[in-house]
Amino acid sequence: MPVRTIAFLARLVFRPHVRGTENVPPSGPVILASNHLSFVDSVVIGLVAPRRVAFLAKAEYFTRAGLRGRLTRRLFTALGAIPVERGTYHSARASLEASRRIVDAGNAFALYPEGTRSLDGRLYRGRTGVAWLALTTGAPVVPVGLRGTEKLHPVGARLPRPHRVTVHFGQPLAFPGRENSARARREVTDEVMTAIHALTDQPRATHYNESPPQAA
Template identity: 45%
Template sequence: MFYRSAKSLVVAPLVNTVFRPWVKGLDNIPTEGAAILASNHLSFSDSVFIPVVVPRQVRFLAKNDYWKGKGVNGAWNRWFFNASGQIPMDRSGGRASQNSLSAGENALREGHLLGIYPEGTRSPDGRLYRGRLGVAKLALSAQVPVIPIALIGTDKVQPIGKNIPRVRRVGMIIGEPMSFETYYGNADDRFAQRAVTDEIMSQIMRLSGQEYVDVYASEVKRRLEAEKDPS
């Protein structure tokens, strides 16, 4: 109820008026049933633009840091993310990450659309980085299609480190659903997961026109931070 009300009464009218998002391929979003929406990740605002454009509710795997804040701001974030149906994602690895993926799988088995950013974090420089295996594991375990999405220009609206969005027009290109039925019997095979993930990233690259870099974005961010503070 909160998601529908906030979207229709507040968020969508504001976003559509200010940023005038354009979209191609909206008919590739299924009107019912589960699917994964796998998108490039350029800006914090990506998780606002996708739900505004997509008619159905989208549940996102969001980093669990948003649930850990303190004080009034932390309480507000926890309430907002819970009320909007988002799922905390622990990216530390091991059992914690597996439990987060299990929550995403449950959402898919309940018939929801699940939004995920395969890169795992925002691109530090506008390029497309290597996808992590979680998207493939979810697609194969829940046996659902993956819909590749390319966000265009959201990094100009809210670059990393900027809290106040800039007024820029943004776009979204939604690709055709991708089916991986031939891999369904190998959901826990890392070679199968890598093959599926790379195929998804290839489609996102084709839609977005981004330069592809075959390393994890998180590694690049760590290197950039180390260069800033060599101590």
């Protein structure tokens, strides 16, 4: 199914209210750093962004059986998702390197500094991979604030439910001259999370979000 057809049908379901698309550079490398509320967040961002966006997705999304598995695989492939293994140190390093290659090639790349979905609506402490990627590639970071996606596709739901969502692209953040040190990565990540918070106004958590065994 063509992406345009998918986008048309999806917009009927989530009726997006989109702000700040002018903040996304029309070309060249850019990192979209978003809060994470639902399985469909990458789909929503990919369908409303003003340019094609690549993102990493768990490899099992591409290997699930049944109709739902086939639909997920086709949708993620059409949207530019790249399958990666998750869960080990080596797979984490491989994911970072895959992200770097995507950005270095001049693409828009979306990620979630929280690492996993927030199940209680809070905005958790960001992991420093976003800063490593920004400082390594020199690409600007556009903060993205999502609202309503957790109601569009609640945890445990088999299919999305009609619900309006808001996607707010914030002003780009640039970090020229910053060294790629552990301290700088922490500072840059905190700046990114503060920018995301300004777009979502979520309650903030001071600790990392840890995935329960069944969560994505």
